Amino acid sequence: MSAQSRPAIAMNAERALDIALPVCVFLGALGVWEAIVALKDIPPYILPAPSRIASTLIADWDTLSGSLWVTLRITFAALFAAVVGGVALAILFAQWKWVERSFFPFAVILQVTPIVAIAPLLLVYLDGGTAVLVCAFVVAFFPILSNTALGLASADHNLLDLFELYRASRWQQLIYLRLPSALPYFLGGLRIGGGLALIGAIVAEIAAGSAGQGAGLAFRIVESGYRLNIPRMFAALVLISVAGILIFLFFTLLSRVLLGRWHDSARSREG
Amino acid sequence: MTNAIAPPIVRLRGVGKTFANGTIALEGLDLDVRSGEFLSLLGPSGCGKSTVLRMIAGLASPSAGSIDWSDAQSRSDLGYVFQDSTLMPWTSVFNNVWLPLRLSGLSKADAATRIEEALSLVGLSGFAKSYPRELSGGMKMRVSIARALVLRPRLLLMDEPFAALDEITRFKLNNDLLRLKAELGTTVIFVTHSVYESVYLSSRIAVFASRPGRIIDTIDIDAPYPRNEDFRHSALYAERSRAASTALMSAIAAEDHL
Ligand SMILES: Nc1ncnc2c1ncn2[C@@H]1O[C@H](COP(=O)(O)OP(=O)(O)O)[C@@H](O)[C@H]1O
Ligand SMILES: [Mg+2]
Numbered sequence: 001m002s003a004q005s006r007p008a009i010a011m012n013a014e015r016a017l018d019i020a021l022p023v024c025v026f027l028g029a030l031g032v033w034e035a036i037v038a039l040k041d042i043p044p045y046i047l048p049a050p051s052r053i054a055s056t057l058i059a060d061w062d063t064l065s066g067s068l069w070v071t072l073r074i075t076f077a078a079l080f081a082a083v084v085g086g087v088a089l090a091i092l093f094a095q096w097k098w099v100e101r102s103f104f105p106f107a108v109i110l111q112v113t114p115i116v117a118i119a120p121l122l123l124v125y126l127d128g129g130t131a132v133l134v135c136a137f138v139v140a141f142f143p144i145l146s147n148t149a150l151g152l153a154s155a156d157h158n159l160l161d162l163f164e165l166y167r168a169s170r171w172q173q174l175i176y177l178r179l180p181s182a183l184p185y186f187l188g189g190l191r192i193g194g195g196l197a198l199i200g201a202i203v204a205e206i207a208a209g210s211a212g213q214g215a216g217l218a219f220r221i222v223e224s225g226y227r228l229n230i231p232r233m234f235a236a237l238v239l240i241s242v243a244g245i246l247i248f249l250f251f252t253l254l255s256r257v258l259l260g261r262w263h264d265s266a267r268s269r270e271g
Numbered sequence: 272m273t274n275a276i277a278p279p280i281v282r283l284r285g286v287g288k289t290f291a292n293g294t295i296a297l298e299g300l301d302l303d304v305r306s307g308e309f310l311s312l313l314g315p316s317g318c319g320k321s322t323v324l325r326m327i328a329g330l331a332s333p334s335a336g337s338i339d340w341s342d343a344q345s346r347s348d349l350g351y352v353f354q355d356s357t358l359m360p361w362t363s364v365f366n367n368v369w370l371p372l373r374l375s376g377l378s379k380a381d382a383a384t385r386i387e388e389a390l391s392l393v394g395l396s397g398f399a400k401s402y403p404r405e406l407s408g409g410m411k412m413r414v415s416i417a418r419a420l421v422l423r424p425r426l427l428l429m430d431e432p433f434a435a436l437d438e439i440t441r442f443k444l445n446n447d448l449l450r451l452k453a454e455l456g457t458t459v460i461f462v463t464h465s466v467y468e469s470v471y472l473s474s475r476i477a478v479f480a481s482r483p484g485r486i487i488d489t490i491d492i493d494a495p496y497p498r499n500e501d502f503r504h505s506a507l508y509a510e511r512s513r514a515a516s517t518a519l520m521s522a523i524a525a526e527d528h529l
Contacts, residue, residue, distance in 0.1 A: 165329070180359065
């Protein structure tokens, strides 16, 4: 009994440390930060103490939460469009090789051109809100497209032979074999794309500046900068980080749930 | 015996296969697959055994010669088992065995009885809901065999199906395969590089040599079925094993200079 439970306890202790250690580092850093600001009497418009940032977060919650909501909405709308567009195009690639040969280079060009460089141009043709959405879409699109396309092409060769043996149609092959094979790849792309969509939304909004709708978190940062409201700048930054972390955790959890019973990536190694 | 008189299910004449990169995998292959026989293709790796099987299955086409079927229907009345179990990891054992029926348009409900029958044939009745990764290697291979048999094909093609398994599991599956074959009357073409496996299972062994792949000897194992472990200790088994080994050795000697 003890032979069995001791490693289990050791395992839990290991996992607890994985959480406890970074939390300690984080709290320690906040403590040092707080102490330095207090001891050196640094004014909040130069460096606000963590406590000041927290109180600003609470005091300005109405404004900030509204902006958080706007940023999240843009992020998820862009991600949704990227999923629909990326998966649809990947399926076209898989079904018709010539589509891939015709379009893939352009997807690469879109990917390698920095989004900050595209944003001002988009603002010439589109209104601020749409431009931000398009930027977030552009950065999230490629990882989803390329991962899904890779996944669709990676179906097991023997299974492909088996489908041929049983005279499966192209669409049966796609639905019963290629799409499930691509799921882990797609979810990997989604996790990267989710983070990138948020970054795209922020970058584009900063580039848009006053031309933007002026409601997202990035706009709050720019606006607070002009007004030297440094605590609020930090508070908005905190919200962006938290949003990024939550998006990452959400998609990690989604992968676990969807792949739990079959894929190696979703399993802890035993023994 | 009676099988020898029956017309072959499939007849290969002068079959050759040269791949696009210039590899001559097979040359001048003549082979009759008789109805009801258990035919093993025995040979060193790389001699073109898989290629023969793939051509018979219609997954590759010969670059020379002809493959003729006794009747058009037999051509698609096939089961195929690969060296690894080749299951779909994302779905249950039940759904894996459903696949051939599903591809021919049968709903889960309509297919259920046949799926359960196939699973019970291979002794996996209780495992319909399991996922492949929850099974041992031998059990996965059983699922793979159930999938190949669910359509009750006339001809079963097996490409080194037990090569990756431990010897105990392998012996057990050998016996199960003989039982299944007797029960269903399926004709089997079985690729292996194990002399003992081929002698134990087969009614006939075609021994291959490589570069280019060709048949250098055919050995009849005229021991009656059902066979059991006693057969492994019989004089006939020993004699045929020696004959097969000798043929295999000369096949390997022929390529030694390469
Ligand atoms: N698609 C292919 N393209 C080129 N060469 C191949 C291909 N498939 C098999 N070969 C070659 O043909 C020969 C026979 O292969 P194979 O039938 O797999 O042999 P075996 O199953 O007896 O090990 C080998 O030399 C192999 O390298
Ligand atoms: Mg082979």
